[in-house]
Amino acid sequence: MSLLTPDLGLLFWMLLSFLLVFGALAKFGFPIITGMVDKRREHISSALAEADKARERIENVEQEARKMMDEATRRSSEILSAAVAESQQIVDSARERADADAAARIEAAKSRIAIEKEKALGEMRATVATLSVDVAEKILRSKLSTEEGDKALIDRLVEEAEKRAER
Amino acid sequence: MTNRVQYLPRVLCTLLLLLLGVVWADVRAEEPTGGSVAVVESADSEASEVAEAEEKLDVVGLIFDHINDSYSWHIATVNGHHIEIPLLCIVRSAEGKWHAFSSAHLAHGHTYEGFSIAPEGAKWEGKIVGSAADGTTYRPIDLSITKNAAGLLINSLLLVTIILGVAGWYRRRNYSIHAIPRGFVGAVEMLVMSLEDDIIRPSVGKDYKRYSPYLLTAFFFIFTNNLMGLVPIFPGGANTTGNIAVTLVMALATMFAVNVFGNKEYWKEILWPDVPVWMKFPIPLMPVIELFGVISKPFALTVRLFANILAGHTVILALTCLVFISVSMGTTMNIVMTIFSVLLSVFMLVLEILVAYIQAYVFTMLSSVFIGLSRKEHHAAHKKH
Numbered sequence: 001m002s003l004l005t006p007d008l009g010l011l012f013w014m015l016l017s018f019l020l021v022f023g024a025l026a027k028f029g030f031p032i033i034t035g036m037v038d039k040r041r042e043h044i045s046s047a048l049a050e051a052d053k054a055r056e057r058i059e060n061v062e063q064e065a066r067k068m069m070d071e072a073t074r075r076s077s078e079i080l081s082a083a084v085a086e087s088q089q090i091v092d093s094a095r096e097r098a099d100a101d102a103a104a105r106i107e108a109a110k111s112r113i114a115i116e117k118e119k120a121l122g123e124m125r126a127t128v129a130t131l132s133v134d135v136a137e138k139i140l141r142s143k144l145s146t147e148e149g150d151k152a153l154i155d156r157l158v159e160e161a162e163k164r165a166e167r
Numbered sequence: 168m169t170n171r172v173q174y175l176p177r178v179l180c181t182l183l184l185l186l187l188g189v190v191w192a193d194v195r196a197e198e199p200t201g202g203s204v205a206v207v208e209s210a211d212s213e214a215s216e217v218a219e220a221e222e223k224l225d226v227v228g229l230i231f232d233h234i235n236d237s238y239s240w241h242i243a244t245v246n247g248h249h250i251e252i253p254l255l256c257i258v259r260s261a262e263g264k265w266h267a268f269s270s271a272h273l274a275h276g277h278t279y280e281g282f283s284i285a286p287e288g289a290k291w292e293g294k295i296v297g298s299a300a301d302g303t304t305y306r307p308i309d310l311s312i313t314k315n316a317a318g319l320l321i322n323s324l325l326l327v328t329i330i331l332g333v334a335g336w337y338r339r340r341n342y343s344i345h346a347i348p349r350g351f352v353g354a355v356e357m358l359v360m361s362l363e364d365d366i367i368r369p370s371v372g373k374d375y376k377r378y379s380p381y382l383l384t385a386f387f388f389i390f391t392n393n394l395m396g397l398v399p400i401f402p403g404g405a406n407t408t409g410n411i412a413v414t415l416v417m418a419l420a421t422m423f424a425v426n427v428f429g430n431k432e433y434w435k436e437i438l439w440p441d442v443p444v445w446m447k448f449p450i451p452l453m454p455v456i457e458l459f460g461v462i463s464k465p466f467a468l469t470v471r472l473f474a475n476i477l478a479g480h481t482v483i484l485a486l487t488c489l490v491f492i493s494v495s496m497g498t499t500m501n502i503v504m505t506i507f508s509v510l511l512s513v514f515m516l517v518l519e520i521l522v523a524y525i526q527a528y529v530f531t532m533l534s535s536v537f538i539g540l541s542r543k544e545h546h547a548a549h550k551k552h
Binding site for chain 1: 388
């Protein structure tokens, strides 16, 4: 029966030693151990999160770099094509201007020729006129007998002169 | 052939362990040797049947001597001479005076300062009794440091040294997160964390941090005492966790933690559970059953641990005693039984190491579950169906 009846003295010493052990370990023992492990776990998880973040950041940077590269290539091709277009334009405009210039020159030459021709025609007309006057004078002087017949002659002469001049 | 070379050290280690186990079991066997020799010597002059009867009686006595508490720490008996460590007896006499003396004064039935150990068959058998002025005996208030009390103190000291040593390992490294323990400190840390992660956190719930030091202390206290109880020589060998007083204190501590810090929901479940009113109003049927549960929980904790460890010690001792029982059966039988006994003792010791862990684990787990039940949150879904 003594197996099943707790002994007062042992109860006392058990209570005392358990309380002392509990006091010592609950204050200076287990919280330190579990605290350290928790701290380590926290550190590891935060380090992992940081690593993830860093990887993400690197990925972002890479993407940005790729984007910048793409942009640069796009810009350079744009610039290139713009330059080509511009050069084409310059060539075109130069050609146009040259054409216009040439046309203007031709026009000027033409007008000058026309003027010259007019002048020459005028001069010729004047010459013809003086010539005809001279001729008329001569004719008048020599043949001032019949007014009618003479006049017809004069007209015919003038007409002929004119025709010749026109040709 | 490289495989064989690889396995060689392992095989050697296993053999060495087996050998050590045999030696260990033999050391355990040493203890009863003295006892039975003494008995055989004293019985020599008597008839052989009486000697046999005494021998059989001695086995039971030996087992009970071990599993019961005693006032001195018996180590061995050589040629009828007891080698034992005397312990401190502290008693309060009927006059209210405290007496403290060595248990050596009480050996062999001596009386010291009016106190003696009650003889076999008398009232309070094996305990210190005082003799009053009128010649009657009485039981004084007895706070003696008995074998179990001394064992508890030694084991407590060992446990505190180990755990504070582990905590000190971190302190010496200034609590740096880069200090990762290995070896023994790492093993203790792993054990602590496995308990906290596998039992305490899932069972207790969200405020587990508050209970974790108590539950861990309970586990390590029981585990240390269980293991030290299996060590056959001096600092160990006290049957501490196999004593009902020890397990009762542990269970009461859990009961205290459960009921003192239990929340409103817990008490409502006990006093006014969600059952039809007729089951709780005129006759408080359910509250009585629930209250019975409150008491039976620590009772179960007490008896489970105490009975398991007690049974383990008893079986190991009985198996060891097989050697001495079989002496009378002839030499061949004795040799066969000795081999059988040593092998079985080794097996039982290994099994008891497992039991030492399992019982500590079970106690901690049940305590966690009981605490968790006393802290459970009110769930609305459960209220009305």
